[in-house]
Structure formats: C-alpha cells, structure tokens
Amino acid sequence: MRKTITVRSFTAGSTVFARSAPPAHWAGVMEGMLKLDNITEEGRVSTFAGVPSGAWFGEGSVLKDEPRPYAVTALTDSVVALLPRSEFLRLLHESHPFALWLIGQLNARLAHYVAQVQTDRLGDTTAQVAYSLSGLFNDALFPNTARRITLSQEELGRLSGVSRQVTNRALQELQERDAIRLGYGSIEVIDLKVLQAIAREG
Numbered sequence: 727m728r729k730t731i732t733v734r735s736f737t738a739g740s741t742v743f744a745r746s747a748p749p750a751h752w753a754g755v756m757e758g759m760l761k762l763d764n765i766t767e768e769g770r771v772s773t774f775a776g777v778p779s780g781a782w783f784g785e786g787s788v789l790k791d792e793p794r795p796y797a798v799t800a801l802t803d804s805v806v807a808l809l810p811r812s813e814f815l816r817l818l819h820e821s822h823p824f825a826l827w828l829i830g831q832l833n834a835r836l837a838h839y840v841a842q843v844q845t846d847r848l849g850d851t852t853a854q855v856a857y858s859l860s861g862l863f864n865d866a867l868f869p870n871t872a873r874r875i876t877l878s879q880e881e882l883g884r885l886s887g888v889s890r891q892v893t894n895r896a897l898q899e900l901q902e903r904d905a906i907r908l909g910y911g912s913i914e915v916i917d918l919k920v921l922q923a924i925a926r927e928g
Contacts, residue, residue: 727817732808736800743798749787751808755779758804761881762796773884776801776877778862780870785828788814802876834866845925851888855896856905857925858886863918874914882913900924 733756736742742753742760755777762783763773774796777783787794788811817824838861845857859882863871883893897913900906905921907914915921 727809727813730810730813734806734808736804736806738800738802738804740800741797742800742804742806743784743794745795745797746793748793749784749791750811751784752782752788752811752814753784753798754782754807754809756805756807759801759875759877760804760806761799761801761885763799763884764796771884773881776862776881776885778868778871778875781868782831785814785831801881830866834864838864838867850927851886851892852896852899853925853927854886854888855882855893856900856921858882859900859906859913859915860918860921860925863915873916873918874909874912876912878911 732751736758745764757779759779760777760783761773762775762777763771765771775783777798784794784798791811818828842857842861845853862868862875879893879897880890882897883890886893886896888896897906897908900921901908903920903924905915905917905924907916
C-alpha cells in the first residue's frame, strides 16, 4: 500500500483539491492543516471543516465515485498523502480490520456533525466557537492534533458560523475561563475538558 501513496507538499493558501474534482485519491494530512470550504458566486466563503495533521478525509466522494462537493485548501504549509481510489477500494474489500476502522470513522464523523448542528441551533455563540475548536481534538477523527494550532480568528469564525468579531469575544471568554491561551495567529488549548464542557453548555 505504501508504494502506491504519493506525498505532496502544499504552501499555505494553495489548493489541494478543487471543488468538483474527480475523487481520484483518498487523502491524509501528514503535516499542517487543511480546510474544506465553498465560495459562492457573490464571493462569500463557507467553511465546513478543518482537517489537522493525522486525519484522513474525503472517503465519501471516493466511495460514491462522485465529484468532490467542496474545495480543499491548505491553511498552513502542509504535507498530504494521496492514496489512489483503486487501492482504497481494494483495502476496503480485502481487509476486514480496515473496513471496521472506516465504519468507525464514518460513525464518528456523523456523530460530530450531528452534535455540531445541535450546538449551532441551541447553543450560544461562545458554545459554537468552543465546539468548533474542541472538535479539532476529536480523538476518533483527529488523533494527532497539537495543543497549539495555527488558526486565525477569521477562519475559526467560518468554522463556527459566526463573524470574526463574535469569534474574538468568544475566544476572550474562553481564555478568561482558562480553557485556551491566545497567541499571535495561534490558539493553544490548555484545558481540553473545560473547553468541551463549555461547548456543551449552550
């Protein structure tokens, strides 16, 4: 399998996959962080997810053999592993442990987005920001996320579905509650349990 993987480097801001690109590969982030988003004809950006180091993504399009419904962009300088679709399907059909692992991934991803919808509809804006940030530390989906991540307030706001100004106020509250520490262009999670508890408060 390793012989079939291609490793590519992407500078911050560069396109990893364009929207509607064919699902030729399943992708894993070896270093850095990516984002999944769409841009409307009016130029508005909707960010669906951040993908930190250690995570694989895009299995839905690969399984269905459908064009990718979103663009994938490097948030930071990143290194990405690309596994050909044919090899992904071979593993799925021939490896029982891989199939079970993939089912677990899909289940964890579904649970993550169901909880996100609930937080978006029932929680306050601080809970929304806390959930989007703590979601990057979901052990099932993102097992290797470093506690200090390079993420702008604007990007976190897009992940949370709120403005940069609202994000700033929420982050200040999270810092006051000793959940995070803010740096220049970075956020350090110092107490993940507190951050997760705030995310559930609503």
